[in-house]
Amino acid sequence: MKLQVTNSPFTQEQADLLNRLLPTFSESQKVWLSGYLAASQHVSVPGASEAAEVQFPSEQTISKEVTILYGSQTGNAQGVAETGGKMLEGRGFQVNVLSMNDFKPNQIKKIQNLLIVVSTHGEGDPPDNALSFHEFLHGKRAPKLEELRFSVLSLGDSSYEHFCQTGKEFDQALEELGGTRLYPRVDCDLDYDEPAAEWFEGVLGGLNEPQRGNAAPSQATVPQTGETEYSRTNPFHAEILETINLNGRGSNKETTHLELSLEESGLTFEPGDSLGIYPENDPSLVELLLEEMNWDPEEIVTVNKQGDVRSLKEALISSFEITVLTKPLLEKAAHLSENKELRELLSPGSEERLKEYLEGRDLLDLLRDFGPWGVSPQEFISILRKMPARLYSIASSLSANPDEVHLTIGALRYESHGRERKGVCSILCAERLQPGDTLPVFIQHNQNFKLPKNPDTPIIMVGPGTGIAPFRSFLQEREEMGAEGKSWLFFGDQHFVSDFLYQTEWQKWLKNGVLTKMDVAFSRDTSEKIYVQHRMLEHSKELFEWLQEGAVFYVCGDEKKMAHDVHSTLLEIIEKEGNMSREKAEDYLAGMQQQKRYQRDVY
């Protein structure tokens, strides 16, 4: 329900703010907030005019928190950052010194005092561990930083043409994003110790000056698009922010990591939910269809009952399904062709042959195999199915990445009946989409795949291949919540070197404790094929202990091959470690299912 002045005690401004804020909350955050508000009722409720200032303190304050980000190739910048950080700590500041790589760029809005110590590498390039942050600040996702105070120390070697180039670029980017300099940038040559120390002294002076109050906190402007409710039937056209092929060189696979913007859509989701996408067909396949039938691509056709019209080519690309054959479709097609073979295929007794024919063939095969077709394009497309949406488990958390949704999509390519076939949506994402393009999307909520309400509950996640997607969302969410519960992830794919999806993210979470344990199985790295269920068995005792402690067990991914094996392995573990009969073990698992402690998102 949207809050309005008419259905709540709030002013328009408050309602707008709340409407903007509430959808971003996870369930647990909402619970926490209601408790917090209830408990603090004896405190006077801030007046409406102050509401905005809660976010933007306008008093003359000296923030004692300082973040120092370094980008270092050889360790010099890191050393300078750490030494300077200690000095500032000695002067009473709370200092957080981080490699730019370990810093989540979207946290930058939360920072008031930012110090950058960065070297320049090669021909004016940022050091490796500064690359992504550098790119972020120069990219379209860089936020406005009007609240930020900053200063830059650049290290370099003046014998190079682009002396301290990276430091200069950071300095300029932060200024352009609205930040205020605490102290002017200093560019150091090889003998950097003294100028670096002077810079820190200068910065210290700057930090001790009262923060420039943002006199008129910018009125929180609320997008006026709130009226439109996007849904399955009215999909939101989400802009692509990024597409990355997650697989390294030499891989047999191509897995697209897709980041979409939900800005101004009002769409919200929780970890475990899916995103629906209405894809477009491959234009080259449509081309072949048009050629086969000798149809005019520009002929105008009606595509739905509402009477919407578009060109035939457009209609075949975006309105209809052309890659899957069904019995009803063949039956309808049989009325449009004189072909005897088609009739025979549909006659009683040919069911097996029909089934075989339908598998791995598409509309182009049908048109080629069973002509001649004496029909108009309009007649023909009226027998086709509407383009169905594809659902993908969401791979991000809204609280970790506000206004964004991420997906993990495995490209599907195979050869069948002498022609290369391509997954409609996966290949669209892998081959044709560019940042800036849009995709029609909607949220598909899934109440059967949810993090436990209690953040202390242990979770076990099994997600080989693209089945990993929702667990990235889970861990992002748990990190944001500060959840304390243990977590254990099983992942598998073909090769360690090229197919370890989101490897650096799991490594980071293992390091900071958001992820407790991880086991991996790479089936093609060893002579015997090792899969996730084998890793589960290797740890059967511990796994059962986790279950006994109340852990929730999640499985996501391929149903036929993987989820089935994981299920029977889970039974085997319960049987063995719990000293149970097969029947008892099945009861145990059924009990887990009833308590929502065994959840699956399989396809």
Add this chain to the structure above:
Amino acid sequence: MVNRILKAPDGPPSDVERIKEESNYLRGTLAESMLEPISSGIPDDDNRLMKHHGSYLQDNRDLRNERQKKKLEPAYQFMLRLRLPGGVATPAQWLVMDELARKNGNGTLKLTTRMTFQMHGILKWNMKKTIQEIHASLLDTIAACGDVNRNVMCNPNPYQSEIHSEVYEWSKRLSDYLLPRTRAYHELWLDEEKVAATPEVEEVEPMYGPLYLPRKFKIGIAVPPSNDIDVFSQDLGFIAIIEDGKLVGFNVAIGGGMGMSHGDKTTYPQLARVIGFCRPDQILDLAEKVITIQRDYGNRSKRKNARFKYTVDRLGLETVKAELENRLGWSLEVEKPFHFNDNGDRYGWVQGVQGNWHYTLFIEGGRIADFDNYKLKTGLREIAKIHTGDFRLTANQNLIIANISSEKKKEISELMEHYGLTDGKHHSALRRSSMACVALPTCGLAMAEAERYLPVLIDKIEAIVDENGLRNEEITIRMTGCPNGCARHALGEIGFIGKAPGKYNMYLGAAFDGSRLSKMYRENIGEEEILSELRVLLSSYAKDRQEGEHFGDFVIRTGVVKEVTDGTNFHD
């Protein structure tokens, strides 16, 4: 007592000293790190220790940024370097190396500038098996890197066979005598059971002690008139003295080393200086005492200034000599006269005194691989299958097929011809006098290309050489990707040190026999400038050189660069 006067530099110990101290004699947490399944890398601390086991973690830098975008960790892989005193390997050992490179490495072998094999691209999970197979072939990787005595070099000169085999034996004895004694290597890689009771500290590493050396330590033995092993680049160099066809002993030179850091004038390349003469049976004792001086007085605070050369220069050559004689309890004799002709290799066929044949192959960049039109690796494998002599890796990254019996000579010649293996005579003498370190993409220190780029650069320099009629003029040319100097750039008549992708510092004026350092001529220049400088220099060399004058001497005589008389004035 001399000991009271001498002091190691002040300052807190460097981080590596802490790592060694906490490592329990080079074990650290390597056993666990090598099994950790989520990363194919290992933590930095363990990597520091790993070096002492002959290996370190690298990554394919060509892929670094691409993989970071893909949320994949760097393409971590291990470099594995063998201990191969004197550079001698049997055909059976050659075949093992060939197979391991194919099976567990990146398919190629690198012959290093210190006469040993290096393999790249080994994944963490394959390291143990690889080391075990090397061990089974009676080789090992102990102390091939790290703060210990490194691979002992020795002139592989096959034509003075008797002297060579004697000198080679000494290099092996030195190598064995100076090995670390910890059992860490055997426990970690060869599954040796741990000894239950920890022996007393002194018993574990009687010479090195628990902290090992402040930095690496290099020893080489030259047999005049060839200085192919660049004896003056060694921390401790021995110059064989031959009288009446017999080895009478060695001149001893101390305090050489190539490495330096850009922009830090407290670092510089330096040449070892001869301090006297000793008998062959004295060199183990002597090497041990030199090493203990460095152990006790080397700089453990700043690794950049930790090599023995800085210890010698800080304490003074005479002081170090006195301290050495004090520790030895005997005095060095006066140095004997010697003469070096050059620091390169002699290519092609040569017959040794015992009638066996030797063939020195030109191996560009020391890289043994199968190239598109040149199946070098396959050819050598086929030769190794029938060869009854041995293989010798030279200090200039070339390969000698040595001790070919007269019966096998025809067969091996035919194989060489079939696979196009040659002495490189069809190349310019300049190319055959070239040397490059590995650099990109695997070396973590490299600032610019070396091995992949030098051949391309030489293609262009050869055009200039030809224009000036210098095709048969041997001019040593060396390129390293960083100032650490694996290719001994400071002893090349033309030397390059990488500064940034495509940019090099250019050095000139080293002596052809490796007895004088080069001087910086141009800083931070690209290919175009390199070529235009060389065009001017080589054409004036062709016109104005004196009879028999080498390029390195010419540029000094004509004042192109100032002569470097000592490493301490390298930067002046």
